[in-house]
Amino acid sequence: MIIRKPLFTALALAVSFTAASAFAAGETPAAPMAAPMAATAPAAPITKEQATEMALKAHPGKVTKAYEDSHKGKKTWEIKITGDDGKKWEVYYEIATGALVDEKSK
Amino acid sequence: MTDRATTEITVWDPLVRLFHWTLVLAFVFAFCSQSDWFETLRESLLPEEWLQAFHVWAGYTIVGLLLFRLIWGLIGPRYARFSDFIYGPRKIFTYTKAVLTLRAPRHLGHNPAGGAMIIILLLSLTITVSAGLLLYGAEKGLGPLAGLLAGSSDAAIDAFKEVHEFFANFTIILVIGHLIGVVWESLLHRENLARAMITGRKRA
Numbered sequence: 672m673i674i675r676k677p678l679f680t681a682l683a684l685a686v687s688f689t690a691a692s693a694f695a696a697g698e699t700p701a702a703p704m705a706a707p708m709a710a711t712a713p714a715a716p717i718t719k720e721q722a723t724e725m726a727l728k729a730h731p732g733k734v735t736k737a738y739e740d741s742h743k744g745k746k747t748w749e750i751k752i753t754g755d756d757g758k759k760w761e762v763y764y765e766i767a768t769g770a771l772v773d774e775k776s777k
Numbered sequence: 778m779t780d781r782a783t784t785e786i787t788v789w790d791p792l793v794r795l796f797h798w799t800l801v802l803a804f805v806f807a808f809c810s811q812s813d814w815f816e817t818l819r820e821s822l823l824p825e826e827w828l829q830a831f832h833v834w835a836g837y838t839i840v841g842l843l844l845f846r847l848i849w850g851l852i853g854p855r856y857a858r859f860s861d862f863i864y865g866p867r868k869i870f871t872y873t874k875a876v877l878t879l880r881a882p883r884h885l886g887h888n889p890a891g892g893a894m895i896i897i898l899l900l901s902l903t904i905t906v907s908a909g910l911l912l913y914g915a916e917k918g919l920g921p922l923a924g925l926l927a928g929s930s931d932a933a934i935d936a937f938k939e940v941h942e943f944f945a946n947f948t949i950i951l952v953i954g955h956l957i958g959v960v961w962e963s964l965l966h967r968e969n970l971a972r973a974m975i976t977g978r979k980r981a
Contacts, residue, residue: 738825744918744927775931 717769722748726762729774730754739766747772788885789977790854792845797974800842804902804952807835808945833920836909843903856885862892869893876961883966885979891962894955901948908941 717725723737732754740749740763747763754760754776763772789797809815810832819828850859864872872889875881881888887895914922915929915937926933963970973979 736820736825740826740829741917741919743916744923 714768714770716767717748717764719748721769722762722764722766723750725764725769725771726750726752726760729762730756730758730760730776732756732760742772745772784981785978786885786981787977788856788979789974790857791977792849792853793857794974794977796842796846796849800839800902803835803838803842804948807832807839808949810835812945833913836906836913839902840906840910843899843906846899856887859896862887862889862895864889864892876958876965879965881962881965883968885981888962891958894951894958898948898951898955901944901951905941905944905948908937908944912937912941 719737719739723734726737727734727750730752732752734750734752736749736751738749740747742749742763745763746766748766750760750762750764752760752762758776760774760776762774764770765772809819810828823831849857852858855861869889869892872881876888876890884891886892910920910922911926912934913920914924914926916934917923918927959970968980
């Protein structure tokens with residue numbers, strides 16, 4: 672969203688992507704890792720780890736919670752992030768399609 | 778006459794007592810499963826999906842209990858009826874002043890201050906669960922109001938959330954006031970009011 676420091680953001684993204692990838696690989700070895708590479712929503716079901724990865728790409732920081740939750744009538748992965756931007760983010764991806772349903776910051 | 782058992786009468790009927798303690802459990806459960814206060818503790822115990830499900834069912838339980846109490850307040854036994862414990866503002870004020878100066882007369886059912894507290898508690902809980910149902914429908918698209926609230930704006934969702942949280946916290950303040958009142962009155966009239974809500978019996 673608000674990217675003021677591109678270098679720092681890129682570094683944070685790289686670190687979080689690596690960490691999330693390692694985590695996702697450990698959790699779901701069979702999960703295809705190509706889908707989250709696309710910035711836009713892949714039209715296929717996504718795992719929690721993929722949703723986490725996508726959320727971290729959009730809002731680098733520390734993931735405080737990641738769980739299944741309904742949001743505006745859709746089954747979503749809700750990812751809560753304490754962002755490096757100092758904001759607390761809640762990002763929702765539809766489980767069935769990977770589409771971004773909503774994102775809020777406090 | 779000196780036998781304590783023979784001088785006690787049943788004031789709180791079994792349904793009022795069941796209502797009271799089920800409400801206590803449901804409210805504590807609902808509050809602890811979502812309040813920010815216990816976030817760290819509960820996360821180590823249960824996954825968030827479960828906590829949310831428990832929260833919602835605790836809320837539904839409270840809705841059922843409030844509906845029951847509304848009916849019981851109209852058709853229940855003497856001490857359960859609203860007509861037994863709803864007093865005018867002047868009586869409530871006079872009684873509260875008497876309580877604070879340790880001169881309040883004893884009541885078998887709810888005294889005017891206690892009765893007022895029960896009504897405010899019930900109203901506060903009603904607003905809390907109503908806002909909760911609105912929030913559940915608008916934000917998650919679930920619950921009985923989901924169809925009605927589909928496509929709610931973020932501002933509406935935030936408003937429901939604010940009201941739900943404010944009145945949940947306000948209810949906590951009322952509960953603290955209620956407990957202080959129970960202890961104060963118990964000491965003032967030398968009787969265990971908490972025990973009376975378990976056994977239903979009070980000194981005649």
